Amino acid sequence: MWEASYQHIAIAQKQALVQDPHLLAVRDLRQEEVQSRARLGPVTSLNPREIRTELMCNEFNKWEEFRKMGKGVLRYGSCTATNNWVSNKGGLSSGEWTNAIKASMNSMSTRGTGGRSIGNPHCRNLACNEKNIIDTFPHIQGSCPKTEFLRNNAYYKFCTSLVNLFRAKTSEVHEEVCCVVFDEGATKNRRADNIIVVDRRNGRGLIIDPTIRWETNDEQQDDNVYKEKRDIYLPCTPNLSRL
DSSP: OOHHHHHHHHHHHHHHTTOOHHHHHHOOHHHHHHHHHHHHOSOOOOSHHHHHHHHHHHHHHHHHTOTTTTTTTHHHHHOTTTOGGGTOOTTOOHHHHHHHHHHHTTOOOSTTSTTTOOSSSBOSSHHHHTTTOBOOHHHHHHTOGGGHHHHHHHHHHHHHHHHHHHHHTTOEEEEEEEEEEEETTEEEEEEEEEEEEEETTTTEEEEEOOOOOOOOSOTTHHHHHHHHHHHHHGGGHHHHTTO
């Protein structure tokens, strides 16, 4: 939407370097650049490439501020390693790439999906409908009882792939280990719903709990999830270290 004005600034700056008296007589290049900048809004950069970067950052910040359609957008910039598909479609078709963008930012049209619309924005699942739960994509993927089996199946497929990866590296791997926890002066039995990787050669171990959370624009989300999992498994380490 600002490409024409951006290109006009670049053209005006290039032509100003020519110093042709005939060109300067018929065109006011300085005024053309000023007018193009006015159409672009508050931009401070002088170099056309820097202007493009500034405009893209401004649009990204506006997108991030949307309460619903901007959820998780912050992660596009803060976690580039896993989100490089946003700028590089790779093996995705145009439709798949578009749907992936919609799904990751809570913009998927759930009411327009076949079989989901019931005349109101509430979830079609009876248990959810009685509680007036809005049928959003995070609800479908994260908490709706209707899709619980699919979520669990996807989770265990991922865990199996992770276990096979460690075993291929000749690591000792244990799954869903039962342990004893000393909590508030009492002894409790707990099943560690996770993956225990033991490196006996170096005397080290890892407690891995694969967690898939719906991304938000909360900059502290990663730290909060880490603290939550740390509080759960830290009391287990004395018993698990005996494996």
